[in-house]
Amino acid sequence: MSNTSAPSSAPPDDDLRRLAEAHGVATEFWDYTGQHRPVTAAAIRAVLGALGVPAGTPEEVRAALVEAELAPWRAPLPPSVVVRAGREHEVPVHVPDGATVTVHVDLEDGGTWPLTQQDLWVQPRDVDGHRTGRATFVLPADLPLGWHELVAQVDGTQTHRAPLAVTPDRLAEPRLATGRGWGVMAQLYSVRSAQSWGVGDLADLAELTGFSGELGADFLLINPLHAAEPTGPMTPSPYLPVTRRFVNPLYIRPEAVAEVAYLPGPQRALVEWAAEEVRPANTTNDPIDRDAAWAAKRRALEVVYQAGRSRSRQRSLERFRAEEGHGLEDFALWCALREHYEGQEWPAELADVRSPFVARARRELADRVDFYVWLQWVADEQLAHAQRVARESGMGLGVMHDLAVGVHPGGADAWTLREVFAHGIGVGAPPDMYNQQGQNWSQPPWRPDALARTAYAPLRDMARTVLRHAGAVRVDHILGLFRLWWIPDGMGAGEGTYVRYDHEAMVGVLLLEAARAGAVVIGEDLGTVEPWVRDYLAERGVLGTSVLWFEKDQRGYPLQPQDYRRLVLATVDTHDLPPVAGYLAEEHVDLRERLGLLTEPVTKVRLEARTERERMFARLRDHGLVGADATERELVEALHAYVVRTPALLVGVSLTDAVGERRAQNQPGTDTEYPNWKLPLADGAEQVVLGEDLPGSARLLSLVAAVRTALGEDDRLAP
Known part of the structure; x- marks a missing residue:
């Protein structure tokens, strides 16, 4: 250009x-x-x-x-059509002027639905030297939900097709025993047990869902489990994955793979020795070492993979592989190539996933591709088990996954779906009160036009996979389905502009997959949000997000409980803030001062923090939730009881608050200056808290009892 x-x-x-x-x-x-x-x-x-x-x-x-x-006007049918059920919609069809055309819908269940042409005349146009007319057909309001196909026949000889998605007008609210629900929020990698491999995993997830269900929780919200690099160094942030569709095999528990039980002694010893290398880390408060954990797990999983499977287990793997299709094959190939060229730049001829050079690499690395496919199957089985345990324990929803806003620019999605991403662009945010230079997250955005051309397949496949073993999904920065801040390479973060997406189609596709999975969708809609966006999401049945510290009235005082929205997941804090104990101690100010992140004098920032805290304390006293000399534990419980007093449909309780942790899992604006996404679960004295310790935690049980009492539930907890 x-x-x-x-x-x-x-x-x-x-x-x-x-x-x-x-x-x-x-x-x-x-x-x-x-x-x-x-x-x-x-x-x-x-x-x-x-x-x-x-x-x-x-x-x-x-x-x-x-x-x-x-x-x-150049194409007979739009590239794809996404509509809402229960409403009539018009579809334009472009044909040579004077030609006859009929249109019908091939339903995904095999049926056919003829469409009626509307009596609407549109002036023909000259297009590339041809006189072209427009016929308008009506999609009826009673078309069933699903992925169908529009079929146009012109003059009885030419057939044109386009994908048609009929999506829910509104996602149904979750059916919970008491009408409202509460749940636990945890960073899975940080919640380790004595049998973990230095990092919390899917076996720990199953234990945590079972325990949370016994406490009366309806959901367990965990960090994104999206895949990271298969070779070190592994990006610690779960919000910068290489793909959002597939799972990080770091979360596999090797001993939970069925074939381990049948390993001969020497092979079983190899698995046990690998575990022994990293298991001592479970009881230390050192930053979590993902690379060490994965190196040990990969060696053990190689042994299990090479041992083979029974005929029925192999058929199960093959069915999984067929269902996931090209997306899984391409991701596994990317992993194999990343492993093969570890520490080196890939040859230029491998840039295009459809090139003959890549086809040759696929053949040459077939066994490694098979291995990485197998890892996804194993992870899928362990995820299914965790969700099954959650529902059997009485949870109304079970596992609530978190969906990151984007992917790593050098990751698998950026390679396998290259034509869908905009190149030379980073996604971020314009300047705001917290980041006055703006933010560049260095994530390539989807192209709106390419999404329409592919019938939103990247979004559809990702949502379908993430929701397969879940009762809910939290969509990080759901505003990205409406618009994203694009920053051209070479420009500052504040020099970009917004690019709008077809939110009606994007939200519709997400809701269709959620409806099919019977899942709830929560949108993280914090920050600067156009007012109509929240209204639109509520109209579609998508829950919003409310965080106690951010909910304030026009005077800057804490919002009264009755003034919160009902269709939200309400929480006291987030992973980007210290837990309540740390927040009350102003550790968020101390940390930012220590790291040089403050843009204003520390005395001013500290005064603002104390004013915010005192106003909150006053509000708690107004509601009779604390006395004048409340302890830290009483304040934590009072803040959660305050949130429960809101009409919020769902209430989240952070596991870090429950055990007295003081450190934030992530400090925005830092990279290596702070151990982001690496802190193991610990109490206020920075003593590690293992999964086995949770049932005996008096502080945790007291907080849960406070929440359940505020909800009007029986506060007697399972032993």
Whole structure:
């Protein structure tokens, strides 16, 4: 794309503005202070270029405007159609002027549904030298939910097809025994047992769901389990995975694989020796070493894999492999290639997953591909077991997964789905009160046009896989289904612009997969949110997120319980804040001062923190939840009781609050300066708390009793 000589700060002209709007690229926005901010022409051109739209010169812009206007007329059917059930929808069909056309729907269950043409005349147009007309057909309101196919027949000789998704108008609210529900929130990697391999795993998850269910919890919200690099160093952040569809095999418990029971003595010894290398770490408060844990587990899992499987177990693996299809095969190949070229740059000819060079690598690395497929099957079995334990223990929902907002730019998704991602772009956030330079998360965004062309397959496949063994999913930064802040390479985080997505289609696809799984969807809608977005999500049955410390009235005082939204998951804190004990001790201020993250004088920040705390204490006293000299434990319980007094449909209790932990799992704005996502579960004295310790934790049982009492439930807990 050619560049103009205009200054980088120059605003767009009218033609460039119209072109940007035609492709969902914002030319202006309102910042966190309420100020109107124009977007520079340079940023708009760069974003349009990443969308495949030439806009470097006035001539290119004018040509692209014509193309944008004619593009819908060039294809008989839209690339894909996503509609809501219970409503009529119009579908435009473009055919040679004067041709006859009929349209029907091939239902996914094998049926056929003819469509009626609407008596609506549209002026024909000249498209590439051909006179083209538009016929409008009506999709009836009573089409069943599902993935169907539109079929148009022109003059009885030409057939054209397009995917059709009929999605729920509104996702049903969860059916909980008492109408409302509460649950536990935990970072799974941090919750270890005596038998863990230095990191919390899926066997620990099953134990934790069973215990939480015995306490009366309806769900267990855990960190994203998305896959990370198969070779070190493994990215510690669960929010920067290599793929969001598949699971990190780090979470597999090797001894829980069925074949281990039948290993001969020498092979069984190899598994046990590998565990012995890392098991002592379970009782230390050192940062979790994922690389050491995975190195030991991989050696053990290699032994189990090589031992083979029974005929029925092999058939089960093959069925799983067939169901997951090309997505699994390509991910496993990426893992095999990453392993093969460990520490080296890949040859350029491997950049395209469909190239003959990649096909050859697939053959040459077939055994390693098989191994990585097997790992996903094993992880899937252990996840299924954890969800089964959760439901059998009485949980209304069970496991609640967390879905990260994006993926690593050098990861598997970026390679296997290359055509769906925008290149030369990072996703982030514009400047706000916490990050005055803006943020660049270095994650490539999906292209809205490519999603439509693929019938939203990346979103659909990801949601279907994540929800397979879950009762709910929390979508991190759900605003990304509406718009994302795109930052062109070479520009500052504050120099980007918003790109809008077809939220009606994106949310619809997510809800269809959730409805099929019988799952609840929670959207993390914190921060600067356009008011209509929250209304829209509530209308579709998507729960929002409320965090006690962030919910304030116009004067800056804590929001009264009755003023909270009902359709939310309400919590006291998040993983980006210290647990309550640390927050009350101002450790979030101390830490940011120590790391040089403060943008204002520490005295001012500390005064604001104390004012916020005192206002909260006053609110608790107003509601009769604490006395004048409340202890730390009483304050923790009172804050949770306050949240329970809101109408929130779901209430979350952090496991770190329950055991008295003071340290945050993540400190935004840091990388190596703080052990983000590496802290094992510990109490206020930084003594490690193992999974076996939880049933005997007086502090945990007291907090749960307080929550259940506030909910009006029986506060007698299972022994």
